[in-house]
Amino acid sequence: METKNILIGVVVVLVVIGGGYWLLYGQKGSTSPTNTQTPTTEPNKNIVTVEYSGQGFSPNSIVVKSGTVVTWVNKGSDAMWVASNPHPVHTNLSGLDALKGTPIGGSYSYTFTKVGKWEYHNHLAPSKTGEVVVE
Numbered sequence: 001m002e003t004k005n006i007l008i009g010v011v012v013v014l015v016v017i018g019g020g021y022w023l024l025y026g027q028k029g030s031t032s033p034t035n036t037q038t039p040t041t042e043p044n045k046n047i048v049t050v051e052y053s054g055q056g057f058s059p060n061s062i063v064v065k066s067g068t069v070v071t072w073v074n075k076g077s078d079a080m081w082v083a084s085n086p087h088p089v090h091t092n093l094s095g096l097d098a099l100k101g102t103p104i105g106g107s108y109s110y111t112f113t114k115v116g117k118w119e120y121h122n123h124l125a126p127s128k129t130g131e132v133v134v135e
């Protein structure tokens with residue numbers, strides 16, 4: 001009986017000491033500012049959106065920095081197929097070619113890395129044109 005009580009007493013003392021220890025260190029940990037962590041700065045990723053409607057591309061002409069991602073969003077009532085001039089071979093900037101119709105509500109993105117003036121059109125409605133000037 002007595003040894004059991006002593007054991008319980010020892011356990012209680014250990015728990016109290018342990019709790020105090022944890023409180024001290026816990027508080028220290030939570031109050032000290034974590035200055036060692038510096039915010040991660042992501043490289044500037046330029047994204048420009050061009051909307052396509054039945055009227056054409058808007059804005060019709062944009063000037064962007066090399067590395068800019070241009071996203072064309074189809075807000076028209078027909079499929080949109082963004083492709084580099086000249087129609088129908090798309091050879092001025094061969095990578096700029098959706099290769100298929102982008103459905104209504106869909107989008108097509110291209111990352112411009114070549115400096116220059118790149119004219120494009122809707123391959124499915126070649127009279128609808130636009131241009132991207134890359135600096």
Ligand SMILES: [Cu+2]
Nearest residue numbers: 083087088123
């Ligand atoms: Cu074309």
